[in-house]
Every structure is written in structure tokens, then in C-alpha cells.
Amino acid sequence: MKKLLALLIALALCVGLVPAVAEGIAKENIKMGVILLHDEDSTYDMNFINGVTEAFANLGLSEDQLIISRNQPESNQCAEAALDLIDEGCNMIFFDSYGHQFYTDDVVAANPNVLFFHATGDLAHLKGYPNLYNAFADIYEGRYLAGIAAGMKLNQLKEEGKLKGETPLMGYVGAYTYAEVVSGYTSFYLGAKSVCPDVTMKVQFTGSWYDEKEEKAAAEALIAAGCDLISQHADSMGAPTACENAGIPNVCYNISTKASCPNTYLVYSRINWAPYFEYIITAAINGETILTDWVGTLEAGSVVVTDLNEAVAAPGTQEAIDAAKAEMIAGTLHVFDTAKEGFITVNGEAVNESWKPGEGTDSAFAEGTQIVFDGYFHESLYRSAPYFDATIDGIEQLNQKF
Amino acid sequence: MSQQSVKLHEPLVHLSKRDTIAPLKAWLIRLAAIVLGLVVCGLVAFVLIEKIQQKPEKIWDFYNAFIRGSFSTPRKLWKFLKNLSILLCIALGLTPAFRMRFWNIGGEGQTLVGVLGAIAVAFYAGDRLPSWALLTLMLLAALLAGAVWAVIPALFKAKWNTNETLFTLMMNYVATFLVSFFLEVWVTNGSGALPKLKQAKLPVVGGNDYLLIILVVLALDAALFVYMNFSKQGYEISVVGESVRTAQYVGINVRKVIIRTMILSGMLCGLTGYLIGAGLDQSITANSVGGQGFTAIMVAWLGKFNPIFMILTSGLIQLLNQGAAQISQDFNVSGALPEVIVGIILFFIIGSEFFINYQVHFRGCGKKTAKGGKAA
Numbered sequence: 001m002k003k004l005l006a007l008l009i010a011l012a013l014c015v016g017l018v019p020a021v022a023e024g025i026a027k028e029n030i031k032m033g034v035i036l037l038h039d040e041d042s043t044y045d046m047n048f049i050n051g052v053t054e055a056f057a058n059l060g061l062s063e064d065q066l067i068i069s070r071n072q073p074e075s076n077q078c079a080e081a082a083l084d085l086i087d088e089g090c091n092m093i094f095f096d097s098y099g100h101q102f103y104t105d106d107v108v109a110a111n112p113n114v115l116f117f118h119a120t121g122d123l124a125h126l127k128g129y130p131n132l133y134n135a136f137a138d139i140y141e142g143r144y145l146a147g148i149a150a151g152m153k154l155n156q157l158k159e160e161g162k163l164k165g166e167t168p169l170m171g172y173v174g175a176y177t178y179a180e181v182v183s184g185y186t187s188f189y190l191g192a193k194s195v196c197p198d199v200t201m202k203v204q205f206t207g208s209w210y211d212e213k214e215e216k217a218a219a220e221a222l223i224a225a226g227c228d229l230i231s232q233h234a235d236s237m238g239a240p241t242a243c244e245n246a247g248i249p250n251v252c253y254n255i256s257t258k259a260s261c262p263n264t265y266l267v268y269s270r271i272n273w274a275p276y277f278e279y280i281i282t283a284a285i286n287g288e289t290i291l292t293d294w295v296g297t298l299e300a301g302s303v304v305v306t307d308l309n310e311a312v313a314a315p316g317t318q319e320a321i322d323a324a325k326a327e328m329i330a331g332t333l334h335v336f337d338t339a340k341e342g343f344i345t346v347n348g349e350a351v352n353e354s355w356k357p358g359e360g361t362d363s364a365f366a367e368g369t370q371i372v373f374d375g376y377f378h379e380s381l382y383r384s385a386p387y388f389d390a391t392i393d394g395i396e397q398l399n400q401k402f
Numbered sequence: 403m404s405q406q407s408v409k410l411h412e413p414l415v416h417l418s419k420r421d422t423i424a425p426l427k428a429w430l431i432r433l434a435a436i437v438l439g440l441v442v443c444g445l446v447a448f449v450l451i452e453k454i455q456q457k458p459e460k461i462w463d464f465y466n467a468f469i470r471g472s473f474s475t476p477r478k479l480w481k482f483l484k485n486l487s488i489l490l491c492i493a494l495g496l497t498p499a500f501r502m503r504f505w506n507i508g509g510e511g512q513t514l515v516g517v518l519g520a521i522a523v524a525f526y527a528g529d530r531l532p533s534w535a536l537l538t539l540m541l542l543a544a545l546l547a548g549a550v551w552a553v554i555p556a557l558f559k560a561k562w563n564t565n566e567t568l569f570t571l572m573m574n575y576v577a578t579f580l581v582s583f584f585l586e587v588w589v590t591n592g593s594g595a596l597p598k599l600k601q602a603k604l605p606v607v608g609g610n611d612y613l614l615i616i617l618v619v620l621a622l623d624a625a626l627f628v629y630m631n632f633s634k635q636g637y638e639i640s641v642v643g644e645s646v647r648t649a650q651y652v653g654i655n656v657r658k659v660i661i662r663t664m665i666l667s668g669m670l671c672g673l674t675g676y677l678i679g680a681g682l683d684q685s686i687t688a689n690s691v692g693g694q695g696f697t698a699i700m701v702a703w704l705g706k707f708n709p710i711f712m713i714l715t716s717g718l719i720q721l722l723n724q725g726a727a728q729i730s731q732d733f734n735v736s737g738a739l740p741e742v743i744v745g746i747i748l749f750f751i752i753g754s755e756f757f758i759n760y761q762v763h764f765r766g767c768g769k770k771t772a773k774g775g776k777a778a
Contacts, residue, residue, distance in 0.1 A: 039730075039736050039737030040736045040737070041736075041737075041738070063734070066734075067731055068734055069727075069731055070730055070731075070736070070737035071727075071730075073687070073689050073692060074595060074687055074689075075682070075683045075685075075687065075690060075692075076682040076683050080477075080481055083477055084475075084477065084478065084481075087475050087477060098593055098595055099593070099594070099595030099687070102596075102597040102598050103683070103685070176592045176593060176594050177592045178591065178592030178593050178594070180593075181592075182592075207586070207594070208594075209594075389592075401586060401592075401594075402585075402586040402587075402589055402590060402591075402592045402594070
């Protein structure tokens with residue numbers, strides 16, 4: 001019954017809320033503007049540049065059909081940048097940062113003939129503009145898989161007697177105490193816990209999406225506090241560098257640091273945006289409807305866990321990741337598994353179907369919306385941006401940054 | 403030593419300070435510097451931009467980008483005038499302090515707390531007040547916040563003669579963290595992004611969003627010119643700047659002038675913050691001023707603290723900024739390259755002041771004019 005309900009909601013999202021693009025845009029008339037918060041120096045923004053470039057190559061579009069506008073802050077300036085791109089003839093505009101959406105909704109409303117896309121945003125869901133689309137990916141599944149590599153590494157350190165403390169301890173450098181980050185590190189932790197049951201984790205927030213100095217300092221503090229392994233949800237090279245200096249294994253996000261940190265880099269997960277760019281451009285050409293809230297999956301290649309460093313990883317890691325990935329795609333493995341005994345507990349107690357982490361992060365959740373059913377918490381079901389925001393046992397927040 | 407053996411050795415190149423220089427000559431030197439700077443930028447572009455290496459004729463698109471960045475559409479022209487005005491407004495705030503030789507490099511922070519003051523009022527009282535009352539209250543809060551931020555270092559300077567350069571600089575960082583703190587309090591979902599407070603928007607004048615800002619700054623520019631050059635207070639500022647002793651001798655209360663001038667300075671920066679907060683963003687981030695408080699120092703300096711010249715220097719810097727951003731976009735190059743290009747041109751412009759202040763003599767070239775000139 002619950003499964004049917006979920007399916008109906010998903011269908012409603014697909015069909016009911018999506019407006020049709022009246023007619024297709026001829027392929028040679030497609031002009032895409034991509035507005036970035038930073039530039040190539042930021043791993044987060046670089047990931048979008050790679051994604052859109054790959055999609056353009058795959059679809060055979062010319063590079064003249066793409067304009068990238070870099071370093072547009074979350075202020076009136078990003079709206080100006082969008083308007084300039086429309087003047088240049090762009091009919092599809094993509095924003096890469098969450099905060100951009102608050103400055104650009106007037107632009108969206110005033111330009112009904114232009115399609116707007118907003119990675120990680122939630123305004124398409126909250127306000128329902130017919131020409132605004134949000135997208136995200138099941139990156140929590142990627143984090144979980146990367147967590148498996150971390151857990152196996154910890155097991156190896158334990159067997160070799162190289163743990164700093166009695167039980168394995170991980171450290172995590174987060175940006176803000178925000179659902180996207182909380183969902184990310186909780187899945188990473190659960191992935192590690194699935195193979196290394198006694199692991200615990202400390203989380204240190206920096207209060208910035210990109211601050212190399214702060215991220216490095218946070219990683220160094222976590223290492224000093226006895227962490228055996230570090231991962232991060234922050235966009236700079238700060239934490240990987242601190243790990244390489246201290247010889248502590250590091251699990252990356254968005255980019256591989258295998259070349260610069262060969263002795264400590266373990267594995268990385270990223271959202272591959274190329275499938276989304278291909279999807280929206282193809283839909284725009286064919287005049288097909290575009291999903292208001294698109295969620296990229298492991299199966300579609302939107303979530304990638306790759307470039308395992310064999311020199312650092314425990315033996316058998318790749319096989320374990322592949323096996324778990326196959327189970328996830330088959331639907332037999334769920335990240336937020338509430339049915340598994342002792343896997344997810346809050347204050348020492350198991351959670352049941354009335355548990356509602358994430359409800360508070362979205363005012364548009366209908367009252368009484370059930371998020372835990374069929375034995376797991378349904379992340380990214382009701383909207384594309386992650387909403388899991390609870391603190392579970394085994395994870396300690398050292399500070400909070402809102 | 404006999405009289406004949408004393409032979410003056412003339413170095414290959416030596417410099418002498420100019421007494422005066424014809425304004426036309428000075429402007430020609432500046433123009434030459436800009437042209438030379440652009441040539442060097444072109445060379446750098448050949449080295450760093452792949453698309454130009456492949457098609458050298460694209461170098462004209464490179465130069466054309468400086469025009470395209472600001473003038474190719476009416477929207478870009480408005481943006482250019484608005485950016486010019488905002489930067490000019492902060493520079494106007496710094497000017498009275500600089501004329502007094504009070505090195506206020508806290509324009510960034512004074513402007514940011516201005517934004518913060520305005521947005522704080524909008525956040526807490528936005529729903530409860532009619533629009534005109536809200537906007538007035540926001541203005542007062544911005545002016546007050548800017549003044550407080552500027553007067554703190556002034557009080558310390560007047561009372562204990564602390565170093566104002568370091569003090570005002572540090573106040574910038576305090577302002578940045580203050581904004582981060584308030585964002586943590588105000589934004590409860592943890593994203594750090596405060597949605598627009600739409601009721602806090604300045605009215606649109608003459609059909610353009612930016613016209614009001616431009617007119618306000620233009621009026622302030624004229625007012626400050628009159629204040630600095632034709633008022634008693636402006637004269638006092640100049641005297642204190644020339645020599646504190648002289649000022650004391652003629653009976654000027656130096657402490658009072660310092661404090662009064664810094665309050666004015668801070669209020670002008672606070673006003674800029676209001677224009678940013680209510681006129682543009684209706685929200686705030688720690689980056690709302692975006693380093694313009696520091697760029698404004700250069701605007702004021704290059705404009706020789708003259709509000710009329712400063713319109714030109716602010717315009718020049720915005721022209722370079724928008725042109726450089728256009729280059730990044732047109733040639734699909736990293737966001738760092740535009741900064742390199744702007745840096746090169748500014749380096750040449752600042753360097754040209756050296757040749758305006760000093761004359762270069764080459765050995766055997768022309769007659770000796772140096773009187774007591776320093777050898778290089």
C-alpha cells in the first residue's frame with residue numbers, strides 16, 4: 001500500500017506538476033548559459049564545468065552554444081548575469097548554487113520563454129514556476145558506497161593494530177549544519193558502519209562552502225582529536241591536504257585527489273551532471289516535458305563512486321562496493337535502513353514509522369507526510385534536494401553552523 | 403686634487419623630481435600608460451588563452467570585450483553606471499578621512515555594517531511597517547551602523563593615538579563575522595542563504611531599477627565636492643591633513659575634527675550599504691560588499707581625493723572589471739585571468755604617476771635641467 005502511495009506521488013511529480021515545453025527548440029538554436037558561484041579552482045564548480053562540457057560533446061553541440069559565467073556571487077549580480085546571458089540569446093540558463101535562487105526568481109517570472117535550471121534548489125517545488133526546474137542526485141547512495149571503502153580501511157587498521165584509540169573513529173568536515181550536508185555524512189557513516197559496526201564519527205562544521213584555510217584547520221583538529229580517517233563535504237583542497245600531511249586516509253567528494261595526495265587518498269564520490277545536462281537539452285530539443293524535480297540515480301550514472309586508490313584501500317574494497325551498488329540498483333539495499341537491528345538508533349532507541357527526520361526542512365511537506373515506510377527512510381522522494389537532517393547515535397556534532 | 407681633475411660622473415640614467423608638469427603632458431603620460439598596459443595584456447592573452455593562440459585574429463575580440471562588457475546593450479550600460487556609482491559612493495566616504503591623512507581602510511566593513519543595519523531592520527520590522535517608514539528606518543539604521551563602525555577607531559585615535567590603518571582594517575573582519583553570526587541566527591534551515599526581503603526594496607524611479615542609485619550618488623558627489631572645497635569644515639580637514647601642529651596653532655580642535663570627519667566618512671559608507679541592501683540585494687551575505695571597500699581606496703587615491711576626478715577613476719575600474727568578466731565569458735577562461743588583466747593595467751596606471759612626479763634623464767641627452775636631482 002505504502003509502496004503504491006510512493007509510486008503515485010512520484011508519478012504526480014513526473015506528470016502533474018511538469019509543464020510542457022510547447023514546441024521543441026531546434027538543435028542549432030539551443031544556447032545554454034551556465035552561471036557558477038566560483039570558477040575552476042573550486043571542486044564543486046569544476047564538477048559542473050566537466051558535466052556540461054561532456055554533455056555538449058556527447059550531443060554534438062558546438063562550443064559556441066555554451067556560455068559560462070564564472071564567479072557570480074549570491075547577490076543581485078547573479079540576476080544581472082542571467083539577464084545578460086538572455087540578451088546574448090541563451091534560452092536555457094543553469095545556476096549551480098543554492099543561494100542563487102533567491103535573487104533570480106524575478107528573472108524567472110519575467111522570462112517565461114527561457115528555461116531555468118537550478119542545481120540543489122527547492123524553489124521549483126516550493127513556488128511552482130512553470131519554467132523553473134530543480135535537480136539533484138541520490139548522492140547519499142554514493143556516500144554510502146564510499147563509506148564502505150572507509151569502513152573496510154578501518155577494519156584493516158584495526159587488524160594491524162594501527163588504530164589511534166580503542167574503537168575506530170572517523171572525522172568529517174562539513175560546510176553548514178544543513179540537510180544536504182547532514183544527509184551526506186549520515187549516509188557516509190552508515191556505509192562505514194555496514195562493514196565496521198563499532199565505528200563512531202565526529203563532525204566539525206566550517207560555516208562556509210569553500211574556505212581552504214578553515215577546512216584544513218578543521219581536518220587538523222579532527223586528526224588531533226584521534227580520528228583514524230577523514231572525509232568532507234566542503235569544496236576546497238583543505239582537508240585532503242591536511243590528511244596527506246598527517247598520513248591519515250581521506251575519502252573525497254567531487255574530485256579525485258589521487259595525483260596530489262597519493263599516500264592517503266582512498267576513493268571519491270561525485271554527482272556526474274552530464275546525464276542531467278543531456279536530459280534537459282534533449283528534452284528541450286524534442287519539446288518533451290522536463291521533470292520539475294529530477295533526481296539522478298546510480299543506475300543512470302549520475303552518482304559515481306570511482307578511482308579507488310588500490311595503494312591505500314583494504315583488499316577486496318572494489319568488489320564490496322560493486323556488490324553493494326548492484327544491490328542498491330536492484331532495490332534490495334537501502335541506505336537509511338530502519339529495519340536492520342541496531343543500525344539506525346536515536347538516543348539508544350530504534351526508530352519506527354512515526355519518525356520524521358527532514359519534515360522541518362521543507363514547509364511544503366503536507367502534514368502527516370510519512371517518510372519512513374517499507375523499512376527505510378525515503379530520502380529525495382518528495383523533492384530532489386536531500387532532506388534528512390537528524391543526528392543518529394554514533395555521530396557527534398562538535399559544533400553547529402547555520 | 404687639482405681643479406681640473408674634478409669631473410662630474412654622469413650616470414646613464416638619473417631621475418629628478420618635477421616641480422610642475424603641464425596638465426596636458428600629465429594626461430598624455432597616463433594615456434600612454436593605459437595603452438602600454440593594454441599591449442602587455444594582449445601579449446599575456448596570447449600566452450594564456452588557447453582560443454587566441456589558435457586564431458590570432460581573435461585578439462581584436464579580446465580588446466573589443468572591454469567595450470562589449472559595458473556598452474553593448476542598454477542593460478550593460480545601466481549596470482556599468484550603477485557599479486560605477488556604488489564604488490564611487492564608498493570612495494566618497496573614504497575621501498574626507500584621506501584628506502585629513504586619516505588612513506581609513508575600513509570602507510569594506512563600514513559599508514557591510516550599513517547593509518547589515520538596513521537588512522536587520524527589514525528582517526525584524528519588515529511585515530509590521532508601511533513601506534515608507536520601513537525604508538526610512540532602514541536608512542537611519544544603515545547610517546548609524548556605518549558611523550559607529552568608523553567612529554570607534556577615530557575615538558581611539560583621538561584619545562590614545564592608536565594606529566588607524568590597522569584598527570580600521572581589523573574592523574572589516576569583525577564586520578564580516580558579525581554578518582556570518584546574524585545569518586546563523588536568521589537562517590534556520592542551515593543553508594546560510596537568507597531569502598530576499600521583498601518589502602525592503604527602494605522604489606523604482608524613471609522606469610529603471612538603478613536610476614535612483616545613480617542620481618543619489620551623483621548628488622552626493624557634488625555635495626562632497628562643495629563641502630571639501632568651499633566649507634569651513636572642509637578647510638579644517640585640509641589643515642589637519644597638512645599639519646596637526648598648524649591646526650592646533652590656529653585653534654582648530656583636532657580631536658573634534660577627527661571624530662566629526664570619521665562620523666561623516668562612516669555615514670557615507672553606511673549609506674552605500676543602504677543602497678546595496680535596499681536598492682539591490684534585499685538580503686545580505688558576508689560578501690555583500692565584495693571587496694569594493696578596498697577597491698574604493700584606489701579610486702579615491704587615483705582620483706587625487708577629488709570627487710570629480712573620482713567619477714573618472716571609478717568608471718575606469720568598472721570598465722576594466724566588466725571587460726575582464728566579458729573576456730572570461732567570451733573566451734571560456736578561468737575566472738583568475740580577468741584579475742590578472744585588471745592588475746596589469748592598474749599597475750601601469752599607478753606606475754605612470756611615477757613618471758608624472760619624476761623626470762628621467764639619459765646621459766648626454768638634452769641639456770642638464772636637474773637642480774639637486776637625486777641620482778638613480
